[in-house]
Amino acid sequence: MNLTLLNRAGARNPSSVLDGFNAADSVEFLNGRPSGEAVTILGHLPLPRAAEILSQPELERAPDLLSALPDAKATRLLAALADDRAADVVGGMNVAHRAAILRRLAPPARAAIEKLLAYPEGTAGAIMTAAFIAVPETATVGETLALVRRGDGRQAVYAVAILDAPGGRLLRMATLRGLISAAPDDSVLAAAPDADPVSVVPLTPREDVARLIRRHDLLALPVVDADRHVLGLVAVDDVIDALIAEQTEDVHKFGGMGALDQPYSRVGFLPMIGKRAGWLSVLFLSEMLTASAMQHYSDELEKAVVLTLFIPLIMSSGGNSGSQATSLLVRSLALGEVRLRDWWRVALREMPTGIVLGAILGCIGVLRIAVWQYAGLFDYGPHWELIALTVAAALVGIVTFGSLAGSMLPFALKALRFDPANASAPFVATLVDVTGLVIYFSIATLILRGTVL
Structure with a gap:
């Protein structure tokens, strides 16, 4: 399909070629199109829809596609992504594009992405999301669920961090299942296991993170500093994506060749x-x-x-x-x-x-x-x-x-x-x-x- 046919099919709106497609199908379609057509389609999509597609790790050439979009659209798209995905996309850009787009972001978003980019590749810090939900130990289940509902969609909602009131250190981790099962007036601690939560530090290798998530049957693993302040969460889907990429690299090496960084x-x-x-x-x-x-x-x-x-x-x-x-x-x-x-x-x-x-x-x-x-x-x-x-x-x-x-x-x-x-x-x-x-x-x-x- 050339660009002329694309515009005809889209009735002057190229994004309509994705009507009826879910995010995974949209990604597959865009992966099969030339870069120029993919940029045109992505640029005409509504912001939430474009952000949903760009959030998919399976989207090939994501850094190149974002770099080719108009500055204003690219900045809004990047700001709509979760911090970990935004860091992945920005990290794949060349130095000039990376610096330019980071300058256009709001200071808090820029600081969060730069912090994730600073962690070595293959560590918990590099794949964690800094957007998570945390509540004090004095909160109730109802208050916590209300906070979850008010989220902007960027936070990891697999689990909620419960922090001690005086110092803000990690005390417990409450799962959504536990919160939904508990009464609204119960203390949020009632929705969490009565044990110290499993956690890792930012430099923990992602293979160890994967083993802990598998061993303890977790959906998210908190990443903490030396004082047990929560820095972010590693979600199970982030671990799966990272391990698939690493296994692909290992398979290439097993075949006696350098690892391919593209399909x-x-x-x-x-x-x-x-x-x-x-x-x-x-x-x-x-x-x-x-x-x-x-x-x-x-x-x-x-x-x-x-x-x-x-x-x-x-x-x-x-x-x-x-x-x-x-x-x-x-x-x-x-x-x-x-x-x-x-x-x-x-x-x-x-x-x-x-x-x-x-x-x-x-x-x-x-x-x-x-x-x-x-x-x-x-x-x-x-x-x-x-x-x-x-x-x-x-x-x-x-x-x-x-x-x-x-x-x-x-x-x-x-x-x-x-x-x-x-x-x-x-x-x-x-x-x-x-x-x-x-x-x-x-x-x-x-x-x-x-x-x-």
């Missing part, structure tokens, strides 16, 4: 090459060590060419076992199921696991060689039993090494303060490929010396 269809040709070429070159250079290892054992290969038949089998089995272990440990570290100090427990677990898995593959390898030999499908020579034993022993050694290497590498990266997701499956596979060849030919030299070699 696949929006990434240009050259940026895509840049994201993929670096890691691909590193892996290619690493794989050159495989050629060096094979050159080192060239004499053995000349004497027993049959050994080359099993090189793909050996290399892939070690890489696969390493990739399995890496995937398990990266996820377990992210969820807090294991910690750095647990590395030795993991090693003790992966060692017998690798031996058993290698033995299973070794038995399958021996069976395959025996069937092919007896069925006349291929002649492995008079010492085929030793060839089969070599393959089986090599598989045990390589799968065990792959499991250990794949499980320990995420610990090493985390100890060095790198993202464990960088221990991607291709990287582990490359590492195990090189060492697997050394293990394979070393075992072959020991078993086949004096016969095939």
